[in-house]
Each structure stands twice: as C-alpha cells, then as structure tokens.
Amino acid sequence: MAAGRQDGPHPFDVDTASHPGGDGRRGATVSDRWTVLTGHPNGGYLLALAVRALHEDIARPLPLVVSGFFLRPANPGRASLSTEVVRDGRRTATGQARLVQDGKEIVRATATFGDLGDGGPTHTVNTVPDLPPPEECTDPMAGIELPGVSMLDQIEYRTPRLPGWMRGAPSGRPEWEFWMRMVGREADVAALPMLVDAGPPVVMELGEKGSSTVELTVHVRGRPAPGWLACRAATRHVSDGYHEEDFDVFDSTGTLVAQSRQLAILT
Template structure:
C-alpha cells in the first residue's frame, strides 16, 4: 500500500495529482503528517529529478482531508552536489502543506558517529502495542511496532518520562526507502502522552536522511524535553539493525 498511496502523477509544468487515502489516518481521523511528507518528498524528487533526498522541512498549514490533492513543485537551485526544490500541497483552494527539500548523491566522505542506538530486545521478544492501547486501523495497520514494554499511558498511568524506544517497519516487511524513513519519523504516538497529554498535532517537521537502511526493523528513539505554552518539541532518531543512524528529525507540535 505504501507505494500506491505515496504515488503522484505528473500533469505538466511541475504539477502532480495525488490522492490522500484514509489508510494512513491518525486516531484524529486525518491523514498522518509523516505519510503526507513521504508522498510530497517522493513527488518532488521525481519532478526535479534529484538524487537521494538529504533534508526535508515541511510546515503544515491546514488540516488535511482524504481525497484528491494537487502537488505544485518547482526547482529552487541545481547545484553541483545538492539540488533543492519546493512543493506545495493543495486540496481545492486550501493550502495544506509547504515543503522545501534538498537532494544529493551519497558518494562517501568522512563519517564520525558519537551516538548509540536504542538498546532494545529483539523484535520477537517485544510487545505488539496494537490492541493494547494503540488502535489497529489507519496508520497503525500500515506500520508494525514492537516495544520493550507496554506504555504507561495505555493503562491510564503515564510514567512521567516522555521518552519512547521501539522497533518499526512498514507492514508486510516492505523495503524501507528514504521517503519511508521520513514517514517513520512521525508515525508513532507522541511521547508527550507519558506526561498525561492525550494528543498533539505537528506544526513543523524537519528530517535529515543520512543513508539507506539495511533490510529489517528500524530502532527508534523519540524524546520530548520541553513543553512551553501548549507547544512541544519531539526529537527522533532512526537506526537500522546494523547499528547505523539512518535518519533523525525534530518537530514542533501543538497540544490538543
């Protein structure tokens, strides 16, 4: 479903047709922001014929609905190493989201990694949270999750620590490409729920895409450290099973 649901079709002059489906809806009944980002990033990359996506920054301007949408793209700069473009998502006369993204080849270069991946039990030894606090439809039926333990908020007892570590993969084991990594940065319940908050909605999300992951599950670390005037940040790290950092993100979200 991922390939079908993130496909857009060129109309000409940088405009593409896209259908947002309810198969990636959140419990709020709206298409998930990570799903929207993946679809926009994939369409923009195809339109400007960029290399691999490197960084993507999206601002959500209006609440999306399922149904037909229009992606309006343009190239901003075609540098020797980095190509940059932008895309606007419209539903009728409603401007839903605005994306700026850069693309670049991965031809090696210096690498220094000072971080460490989450220390999780093997996925087969973890808990499947669907039906244990998480819904089993919408995006939660499109992504597989495994947690070391059942979250406190699922039992009505938030643990006070807005940090979550878990495994993720696309349902059915579909290979995870770079736009799918962007989706997985915003696919799970927000860790701020461990503070007793019921829900939040992303305002702005920036994703750094470091490398294509090795096949398998993605170890994920989500953290929130600051809640200010009804807004909070959420940081995400994604690591493949080989211990490589494959993506990271920061978003600003509003409490509902």
C-alpha cells in the same frame, strides 16, 4: 523480510504517487489508509507524498534534508501538487512543493537532494537504543482496536514493555525506545519522512492526549538495511502548549538512517 509481504504495489507506493496534470501541476489522491487519532491523514505521510512529487523534477538520488510546514489538516480525497526547483548545484539540488486541496494549501515542503556514501568523515557519539530482539518484545497494539486510525494497519511496533500511558499510568518521562517496521514492505529512503512521524506523541507520557505537527524537519543519514528499525523518540520541553519531539531511526545493522525534529501543538 517485512511482515505480510504482498503481491503488487504496496499501499505506501500507491498512496504517495502523483501524475502530471495539463496545467503544470501534478494530481494526487490523499489516501484514507494513513489516518491517525485526529481522523486526518498522518503528517509524515503527506510530507512523503510531497517529497516524492518534487523528486520527479530533481535528478538526484535521494533527499538529504526535508522540511514541511503543515498549514491545515488534510482529508482523504483528491489533491494537487505544484513543484519548483529552486537551485540545481554541483552536489545538491533544492526545491519546494505545495500540496493543495479544495484550493487551500495543506503542506508546504522544501527539500535538498543529493547523495550519500562519498567516503567522507564519519563520527558517531549517539548510541543505538538498547532493545531486546523484536521477537522477545511485546506488540503494544495487540488486542487494541482504534476505529479510524488506519495507519496501524500499515505499521507495526515492538517494545520491551508497554509505555506508561497505555497502562493508565503515564511515567512523566516523555521518551520511548521501540522497534518499528512497515507491514509488507521494507523501509527505504522514500519512507523515512513518514516513519519519523509514525510513533505516538511521547507527550502522552505526561498525561497529554496527543499533539499535531506544526513543522517537521527530517535528515536522511543513510539507506536503511532490511529488517526492523530501532527508534528513539523524546521531548525535552513543553512551553505554552507547544513541544518539540526528536526522533532517531537506526536500521537493523545499528546504522543511523534518519533523524528528525518537529514542533507540535498539544491537542
């Protein structure tokens, strides 16, 4: 069971909801419950908001692949969404969504929806992060207060040891393996586009202050089982201030449920 389960709708479900508008668009509110170090709402949260709006138009069980381009920072407050179904085929359907605030496009997302579990071939060469059980790990955020970073109220982490950048000694190896889960809610497919962007940028192990996402692509590989998620994040190349970050998510059964790659710019 997720920690701190609560009565009523979870903040994630409330904050990713939108409603039809009379002009053919959808109205939404960008919440202040998902802000990060920049003070702006997390990009993965914005992507989840856009994909959920698009899903309202597509009668397929889940998003298989999602790609979001982040054109400018969002701010908490009113927003609108426009969606378009580009193609509805036999096995998959593809559409795009635009998130707009104050007349300016914030995020443009494309997604292909379909289903999983049709009995096709499965081969796995990647390994699950070798982590002690969560109850034997450390809460890296214990005793730390980061005013304005409200996302830490929604996500919790466990790690075998504090990363070097948190100890004032970046390791020089931009990678991290850790446990993660939502507070008060089990992870599901709808949450995966947010969760792959919910860890601190691993370039902080290079002594960098952080980074902002330019583009994020998410592959949904399975429906998460209840419990903690084992995560692996890594950067292999930083070039002229830009870097990629790869992120794998395994559920409590050791099944890969999501993987992503983003291009980000150092801040």
